[in-house]
Structure formats: structure tokens, C-alpha cells
Amino acid sequence: MSKRDLIIEKSIEILFERSIASTSIQDITNACGISKGAFYLSFKSKEELLIAIFEYLIQDMISKYQELINLQTEPKEKLRQYFVLSFKLFEKNYPFISTHARELINIVDKEVINNIQTQCKIADQITLLLLKDIYGSKIEESKYDLSICIRGMMKGYAEFIVLQKQSVDYYELSKFLVNRIDVLVHADLTPLITKEMYEQDPKNHVLIKKEDILDEITKCKEQYIDDSFITDTFELIMEELQKEHPRKAILLGMSSNLVTNNLNWLAILLKQYINNM
Amino acid sequence: MSKRDLIIEKSIEILFERSIASTSIQDITNACGISKGAFYLSFKSKEELLIAIFEYLIQDMISKYQELINLQTEPKEKLRQYFVLSFKLFEKNYPFISTHARELINIVDKEVINNIQTQCKIADQITLLLLKDIYGSKIEESKYDLSICIRGMMKGYAEFIVLQKQSVDYYELSKFLVNRIDVLVHADLTPLITKEMYEQDPKNHVLIKKEDILDEITKCKEQYIDDSFITDTFELIMEELQKEHPRKAILLGMSSNLVTNNLNWLAILLKQYINNM
DNA sequence: TATAATAATGACTAAAGAGTCAAAAGTCAA
């Protein structure tokens, strides 16, 4: 492990139960077994460490959700797996993020904060996607309320588990939650949160840029170097995106190519991009 | 307003968006327009201020919930009012408590923390009480799950409202939540959280002491000085509680006297005490 | 008005922590 990562991980450990301001660099370097000077070889300042920690946690979260999305599983089972993963992430990352978010706001500049917030919304985006896979157009109107309630219930149980130090079987809990959602969906209540209300905040309406897709392809490419079908698909997408007026037909076709090869995450990015074209 | 209260209120304002450690006494006294010395006339230390702030917020919360409980309203409407109040309190007090709770733990000693945590559980206790009033024994088994889900959904919406700076009609939202709860109750799902799990943490099982009831009576007494029925009831409760073996019959009878006079809060304390006798 | 009592001030002390840098320790090719 690099010294940088060591510092990040030890800091997360320490900051789990202390505030940023009340934790000195000395505390951190003591925990790492390194000197104060060594810290400043990896990080320019305390501020830089904080940003790095947030990026580290968010990256961890996103990559795990990506893996989940790329699994080939029946939609409801995927929702259950999503809950299980979310509970694990809540346990590991959420206390840190929620406790220190406010403090971070005072330390680092607005653009960094905005970036972090947008990335944090990824979990909600995924909730919406999974719900759509299961219930289709039936929940078109009520999906925002559902997403809020689901996230709330998840947090409710997560908090209960953490505070009571209860060991609850996450899979059982997830099955239970899926049942509750079923009940709520079939009750078909008049929704309260409309699309307009939900998307008023641009952070809830992630805008995928050309570069995001190209980056993602570059990341995946190597893995599929021997599969000419996939490399061709990648090639076609890249070509089409370079054009001034990319054709929806090509991109959508390629996106279903991706889905059949379990590159769901990339497919989602592409679909989002098409929607906003 | 006393200087002490001025300092507490200004501190809450400032600490809404800063951490405790990064806020100096000087910052606080500047905001109050007083000198540093004046601060130390009201508080022995920064630590004492923090404890005072938490006590202030919790007292505010409890007294408002008490008022609500003492209202004479149809149970479902009371649940709606409970939601409206909770949303207001979330908006006002919750961000402070959740952000600074962890930091407080490092500063003040365990006993103080424990005390604060127990008082914070009051909202959950009230949820359970109100649910019992509406649905009776039907939810005996599932009430713990319901309470967790309800709290979660409330928090979900509260967070949405705060983050999006949306102005949502709290009463409409509360009606919506009550409908959702109806749906969940009537679906009659197998519960996940059992009484044993819930009460494992003694904080979820508030033990009312003789003194709590006597204190509460002393507080109410003055208000009812002209009503001989109520003063007699008070007198009888106090007499009975002083005995080595207070008789349940008397106490339960007096508790229903209290309910008929809208002294619901005191009645609840008394019933809880009887239950644990 | 004069005096005593109380309240408020802010310069001061001592402690702690962020960030620096000259010197020490370690590495490795010749």
C-alpha cells in the first residue's frame, strides 16, 4: 500500500469518532507510525488530505455499485443485492460522510463540494434505475416518492443496527424491504414529489458528458481486448461520439450490445447521454 | 433574555454550519456582542456551553412533543400533527444534533452522553404511543419495524426538503405519510425486529422513576390550583407513590383521571411506571 | 452625591497545533 493510501485509511479510522478540527496531523502520523514531515510529502496540507479522503470513499462506493449493476441477475434479486451493498456501505462510509460533510464545507472551496455532492447522488440514481427495471412504467409518477421512502427506510434500519450494535442478517432485511416496496408500489398512492420538484436541483439530474463515456471505455477496453464484438462496439461508439451530430440510432444500438455483454454501467451512461442529446 | 440564553442561541446559529472545534469562544462572543470575560461569567468552560446547548435543544423538543400529546385530537389527526411537528424540529434542531453528536462524545463524559441519548429517544417512544392509539393490538408485533420505517421516511423527506430547499406543505406531506403507514399496517407483513431486539438497548426502554412523576406533578400543579378534582388526583398519586408498595389500582385509576383532563403526558409517565412496577 | 457592590472588559499566559527545513538515515549504482 502506498504511504498516501495508508494515511487515508488510518485517517478514516481515526476520524470515525472525532471531528476533523480536533484531530491533529500529529494524531494521524502517530497512528500511521510515520513522522510529521512524511505526512507533508504525501499531502500539501490538511485540506488536501480531507478532499482525498472524500474522493477515496466515494470512489469506493461508486466502483462497488458499478460492479453490482454489471451483474446479470433477475431485477428483484438485484434490488436485494443493492440493499445488502448499501447497508454495508452505510456501515462503513456513511457515518464518516454525514458527520464531516458540514465541516468540509467550511474548509474546501465550493466547486470541490459540488463535485462531491453530485457523486454522492449516485446511490439515488441507482435506486431509480433498479425500480424502473422491476416495476416499469407503473411507477413513472411515484418513483421519486418511492426513492425517498426507500432511502429513508434503509437509513432507518442502518441507524438502528449501528446504534444498537445489533447483528441483523442484511439479506433477510433486504428481502423484507423489497416486500415493503412491493406493498407500497401496489397501493398506488397519489405521489407527492413530482419530476419537476425532484429535478429542480441539478444534482439530481446527472448530466453525462461525452468525456465521461470515453473515459469509461478507456478503462474497460483492456479487459475485452480479445473480444472483437465488444472492441468493435467500443470503436463504433467512440467514432460516433466524435462526430458533430452523433446518430441516436447507432448509439442506442450499441448500448443494447453493451447490455447483452453485461456492460450495464457503460450502457446506462450511454442511455443517459442519449436522453439528454 | 438572559445572557446565558443569548449565548446558547447565538452559538446554535453559528454552529449550524461549523464544527465545534473550529469555532472559538471569541467567535461566539463576537456574534453576541459581548467580551470574552463575560462568556466565562455564564459558563465555566466551552464544554459546559456544549452540554447546555444540547440540553436546551432537547428540552425544546420534549416540551413541544408534550404539548402535542396533551392535545385532545382524534388519533390519526394527532399522528399527522406529530409529523408536522417532527418536520419542523428536524429542520430546526436535527442538523445540529446529528452533526455535533460525535464531536460531543469526545469532549464530555459518558454519563452526560448517555443522558442525552436517552432523552433523544423520546420521539421514537411517542411514535410507538401514537401508533398504538390508532391501530391498537393489530400492530403489537410489527410496531418496531413500523417505527423504524416511519422515522426513516420522515428523515428521508426532511433531508430532501432541506437539501433541495423545496418548500413542501408539511401538512400535505404528513397526510401522505399517514396514508403510507395505513398501507404498510394493512399489508400485515411478517415483522423483522422483535421486542427483544428493540429493547436490548436500555435506551429504548425508558425507565420512569418515582421522582420523574413527582417532578412533573410539581411542574403542573400551579396551573390547576383551582381545580379540586385535579389537585386531589395529584395528591392521591403523590401519597401512593410515597408508600413502600404503591397499589396499581389507585395509580391506574388516577392515570385515567389524568387522561380525562388532557394531562396525557403525565398519564403516560404514570402508566409506564406502573408497567415496570 | 458618595460609596459599595456587581458586571463587563480585553490584554495576557500557557498550551497546542499547522506547516517548515536542516540534518540524519537509507538506497543503490559504480
Next chain:
DNA sequence: TTGACTTTTGACTCTTTAGTCATTATTATA
């Protein structure tokens, strides 16, 4: 083994802040 190089160290500086206390301002009382 040497010595040119990199990495690591921790004592040091400078800043900030909790808490004190001699002094000043205000109020109450005679």
C-alpha cells in the same frame, strides 16, 4: 566501499485559542 541521490525525521517557528484576572464601567444603595 564510496558518494550521489532520495526519503524521512522531529525540533523549530508562528499562529490560534482556552481560560485568567487586574482594571474599568455600571448599577444600586445610603
